[in-house]
Amino acid sequence: MADNRTILGIDPGTNLLGFGIIRADSGPVPRFVDAGVLDLRRIVSPYDKLEVISDKVGALCDLHHPHDLAIESPFYGRNAQVIFKLGRAQGAAMTAALKCGAKVFEYAPREAKMAICGNGSASKEQVALMVEKTLGTKIESKYLDATDALALALCHYYRITSPFGMKTGSSGSWEKFIAANPDRIK
Numbered sequence: 001m002a003d004n005r006t007i008l009g010i011d012p013g014t015n016l017l018g019f020g021i022i023r024a025d026s027g028p029v030p031r032f033v034d035a036g037v038l039d040l041r042r043i044v045s046p047y048d049k050l051e052v053i054s055d056k057v058g059a060l061c062d063l064h065h066p067h068d069l070a071i072e073s074p075f076y077g078r079n080a081q082v083i084f085k086l087g088r089a090q091g092a093a094m095t096a097a098l099k100c101g102a103k104v105f106e107y108a109p110r111e112a113k114m115a116i117c118g119n120g121s122a123s124k125e126q127v128a129l130m131v132e133k134t135l136g137t138k139i140e141s142k143y144l145d146a147t148d149a150l151a152l153a154l155c156h157y158y159r160i161t162s163p164f165g166m167k168t169g170s171s172g173s174w175e176k177f178i179a180a181n182p183d184r185i186k
Helices: 046-064 080-099 109-117 124-135 141-161 174-180
Strands: 005-011 016-024 031-039 068-072 103-107
Touching (some): 005 080, 005 141, 016 046, 016 141, 046 080, 068 141, 080 103, 103 109
Parallel strands (some): 068 103
Antiparallel strands (some): 016 031
């Protein structure tokens, strides 16, 4: 199911939006394609920010043709206004991806951290280190939102390749997992 799949991860934000793209080929781990941060801090109007988010995500979809969008679901913090702003940013990114034909999957921040680090309370730096090691690439520390986005993409990859992951009409089994991952058996 994950072979020849491109996954776009988005860490939504109205000041900084991280994106990361991975490609699942026939290899044992997906490969790094692209990552970066969209800096929206100089844009004053919240509606202009949403337009830029939609345009940028649409451009990424046009360039890389992702099959799936793995996006961080908004979570409640101390300020209710933050969740509204994040929800709008998430909606702009989701709409752009849906227009390009990508399927959308949401993951809680703790779920992505758990999938990457084995610890739902891992720091951004820990997530970045594990993403770099997993994908065999180096990403500048100023792009922690990008490594969070890559972590979301990897979380989705692990979910769709796990025999216990997503249920999409065919049941997962250890037999299927072993057949698809002979290099992971010792």
